Structure formats: structure tokens, C-alpha cells
Amino acid sequence: MSGGPDRHCYAGVEAGGTKFVCAVGSGPGDLRAVTEIPTRDPESTLGEVIRFFRSRRDSGQSFEALGMGSFGPLELNRDAAGYGSITTTPKPGWQNVELVDRLAGALGVPVALHTDVNAAAAGEATWGAARGLDHFLYVTLGTGVGVGAVVGGQILHGVHHPEMGHVPLPVSPDEPEGFVPVCPFHCACAEGLASGAAILARWGRRLDELPEEHPAWHLEAGYLADFLAGLTLTLQPQRIIVGGGVASEALLALVRDGTYNRLAGYRADLAQRGSMASFLVLPRLGQRAGVVGAIELARREVNRGQGAGGTRDAAPSA
Numbered sequence: 001m002s003g004g005p006d007r008h009c010y011a012g013v014e015a016g017g018t019k020f021v022c023a024v025g026s027g028p029g030d031l032r033a034v035t036e037i038p039t040r041d042p043e044s045t046l047g048e049v050i051r052f053f054r055s056r057r058d059s060g061q062s063f064e065a066l067g068m069g070s071f072g073p074l075e076l077n078r079d080a081a082g083y084g085s086i087t088t089t090p091k092p093g094w095q096n097v098e099l100v101d102r103l104a105g106a107l108g109v110p111v112a113l114h115t116d117v118n119a120a121a122a123g124e125a126t127w128g129a130a131r132g133l134d135h136f137l138y139v140t141l142g143t144g145v146g147v148g149a150v151v152g153g154q155i156l157h158g159v160h161h162p163e164m165g166h167v168p169l170p171v172s173p174d175e176p177e178g179f180v181p182v183c184p185f186h187c188a189c190a191e192g193l194a195s196g197a198a199i200l201a202r203w204g205r206r207l208d209e210l211p212e213e214h215p216a217w218h219l220e221a222g223y224l225a226d227f228l229a230g231l232t233l234t235l236q237p238q239r240i241i242v243g244g245g246v247a248s249e250a251l252l253a254l255v256r257d258g259t260y261n262r263l264a265g266y267r268a269d270l271a272q273r274g275s276m277a278s279f280l281v282l283p284r285l286g287q288r289a290g291v292v293g294a295i296e297l298a299r300r301e302v303n304r305g306q307g308a309g310g311t312r313d314a315a316p317s318a
């Protein structure tokens with residue numbers, strides 16, 4: 001694919017519920033001036049983001065476009081009136097906050113916006129664990145659960161961006177009595193049952209603070225195996241990358257076993273237990289995956305504007 005590191009420079013923003021990570025650069029080996037801005041109200045947070053990038057440009061680090069991977073939901077239909085906005089987020093003060101026009105107007109460059117998981121997927125496709133793959137999923141297990149899907153080389157997008165973190169899951173018979181799933185919309189969905197917030201609500205601790213014999217590990221792995229087996233059968237990815245603060249090699253080892261058992265040899269290339277090791281993997285870009293992915297969105301936006309996107313790098317904001 002054409003998306004290797006290049007000498008052009010882009011701005012990237014990973015917009016999260018607790019912090020905005022901003023950087024200027026061209027890829028994971030060339031990240032300059034990475035900064036973290038706490039997520040407060042939209043006015044002060046976006047104001048600080050804009051001041052940061054203006055100061056970078058004033059000190060000689062100019063950039064051709066800005067990419068942003070954001071928490072959502074987002075309006076990403078370029079023909080919609082509210083294009084480029086956060087829409088119905090439960091995060092107080094951030095409903096219907098316009099991002100694209102505001103940043104493009106303040107910084108004078110094209111702005112590409114996508115969901116945080118799709119930005120991370122774009123970064124992993126170009127530089128990470130999904131290089132050379134046409135079909136893969138990027139799953140984030142953090143406070144919430146999100147999934148970015150690339151199918152046929154394109155970021156999957158319907159009328160809205162997919163919300164696979166909210167697909168229903170059967171409640172485990174091993175669920176502790178009295179636990180109430182944490183998703184305010186659906187209760188028994190992947191996010192409600194298997195997110196970092198669900199683990200904290202259920203056990204009062206993070207998963208990595210609990211010993212390996214604690215039932216939290218098998219409960220979490222069971223939910224994720226149900227979830228990932230379902231996504232595998234739905235979208236038939238070549239690989240699933242699992243990132244976010246809850247993900248670890250110890251958890252993935254259990255999830256590989258569970259997913260393998262649920263698929264039960266139905267997919268020929270995953271019919272050997274050992275095949276799961278390269279099917280379910282951690283991200284290769286690590287902690288900077290989000291902001292690196294945002295820089296990749298900016299690069300694609302410039303190529304899109306020049307009509308040089310090619311098939312694999314076609315505009316993510318379909």
C-alpha cells in the first residue's frame with residue numbers, strides 16, 4: 001500500500017473523554033511536540049487545542065491537514081447539516097459540538113474527523129498490526145467498548161458509523177448477583193457487560209489489579225469470546241486487534257481459547273488452536289496509536305483532496 005511514512009507533516013488529535021492528545025508529525029517514528037490537554041468543557045478544551053497548533057506553526061512546524069479521532073457518536077455524513085459534530089454523547093456539555101468547521105476555520109487547513117477506533121484502525125493499517133490486510137477489526141476495551149472495521153480495504157460505514165460495542169450479549173450465569181450492566185442505553189450489551197467501567201462497577205477494581213485466579217478474568221474473557229466470535233462470523237476479518245486499557249496479553253490468551261471454542265472449527269483457517277495467536281493480537285502502535293491514527297487520517301485527507309487516494313487509502317469518511 002502507499003501509506004508509508006513520508007516527509008509531509010500533519011497535525012493529529014486523539015480526542016478522548018479524559019484528555020485530548022495532540023501532535024505534529026508524519027508517523028509513529030516522527031511525532032513532534034506531543035501534548036495532552038485535559039478534556040474540560042468544549043470551549044476551553046478546543047481553545048487550548050487551537051492555541052497549541054498555532055504555536056507549533058509559529059515555531060516552524062507547519063502542517064498540511066489535521067486529522068482527529070474522537071469519542072462519539074459523530075455525524076460523519078458529509079452531506080448532513082451537522083457534519084463534523086459530536087452528536088448524542090452522554091458526556092455533559094459535549095452534545096452537538098461542532099469540530100470540523102471550527103478547527104478548519106481556526107487553523108486554515110483541511111480537517112478529517114473519524115471515530116477514535118477508526119483512527120486507530122487507520123494507523124494500524126499503515127504502520128501497525130494490520131499492515132497488508134484488507135479485512136480487519138480494531139477493538140478498544142477501555143471505559144467503553146468500540147470497534148472500527150475495515151472490510152475490502154475500506155473503513156466500514158453505514159448511515160452512521162458502526163456501534164458494535166453496543167451489540168447485545170447474553171448475560172453469563174456466572175455474573176455476580178446484583179450486578180447491573182453499565183450501559184445506560186442497553187444494559188446487556190458488550191459495553192454494558194465487558195467494558196472497563198463494567199469491570200470496575202462489578203469488582204471495585206481494574207482487571208489488572210485482580211489476581212489471575214480471580215473469577216473476573218474468566219467472566220471478562222467469556223464475554224469477549226462471545227463478542228469476538230460474533231464479529232468474526234459477521235465480518236470475517238483476517239485479524240482482530242484488541243487495544244485499550246483493559247487489553248493485555250494475559251487477557252488475550254484466555255480470549256483466544258474462548259473464541260476458538262465458540263467458532264468450533266467452522267472457519268477453516270482458524271480450525272487449529274494455534275492459528276488464534278496471529279488472529280487476536282494487541283496493537284503494534286501502543287499508547288500512541290490514537291494520535292498516530294489521527295495523523296494518518298490527515299494524510300488521507302490531503303490525498304483525497306488531490307484525488308490520489310487509491311483504493312486502499314480511499315477517504316475514511318465515506
Ligand code: ZN
Nearest residue numbers: 166183186189
Ligand atoms: Zn449499550
